[in-house]
Amino acid sequence: WMEADVFAIRPNWLSLLWDKSAGWPEKFWMKGALFGQFVDRNDNWVVQSASDFGQYRHMNGNAIFKLHDPAFDSFLLDTVNATFPFQSFDRYINYFFFDPKKWRQMNRILPYFLPTNFMLNYGNNPCNVDEVRRTEPECYLLHASKPV
Numbered sequence: 001w002m003e004a005d006v007f008a009i010r011p012n013w014l015s016l017l018w019d020k021s022a023g024w025p026e027k028f029w030m031k032g033a034l035f036g037q038f039v040d041r042n043d044n045w046v047v048q049s050a051s052d053f054g055q056y057r058h059m060n061g062n063a064i065f066k067l068h069d070p071a072f073d074s075f076l077l078d079t080v081n082a083t084f085p086f087q088s089f090d091r092y093i094n095y096f097f098f099d100p101k102k103w104r105q106m107n108r109i110l111p112y113f114l115p116t117n118f119m120l121n122y123g124n125n126p127c128n129v130d131e132v133r134r135t136e137p138e139c140y141l142l143h144a145s146k147p148v
Contacts (some may be wrong), residue, residue: 003053006062006119009133012142020118021064030093031074033121033143049063059113060121061090064141066112077111118146119143 020031067070070144076089080096093113097106117138 002062003143004139006143007147008140009129009142010140016118016140017055017064020116025114027066028064028114029066029069029075029109029117030063031114031116032059032061033119034059035116059060059090059093059115060119060123060143061088062119062121062141063090064116072112079105122146128145 009020043081079102080092096102097110099106113119118134118140119141120132120143123140123146124145126146126148127142129142129147132139132142
């Protein structure tokens with residue numbers, strides 16, 4: 001799924017997207033960018049910005065999804081939607097992770113939500129595309145409504 005403000009910043013992004021979705025052996029439900037964050041070369045979280053707690057570790061909906069996985073379908077349709085029916089799908093997933101009543105279930109499923117630097121999410125924040133190309137060699141798709 002990609003919104004209108006997601007664009008490729010490097011060539012060969014489509015074949016790499018295929019590799020990251022069909023070619024990866026690990027089990028996943030969702031792979032995407034975390035708002036204002038990325039994983040550095042040592043697999044450490046680096047926070048660029050977070051406008052509020054609701055955005056912290058929010059995996060953006062511009063992501064790769066494991067469609068037709070019965071467990072993922074059940075999670076989305078039965079569990080999350082019933083708990084947060086008035087949120088956008090990516091935000092209600094985030095709220096689910098921070099709901100203390102869902103702690104046990106969240107700990108079981110969190111490993112299926114994989115952050116990746118293949119897509120970076122700048123949202124409505126200004127973003128220098130040339131700087132991202134230079135400093136983030138793993139980034140191929142950029143979600144940025146204010147590129148400069």
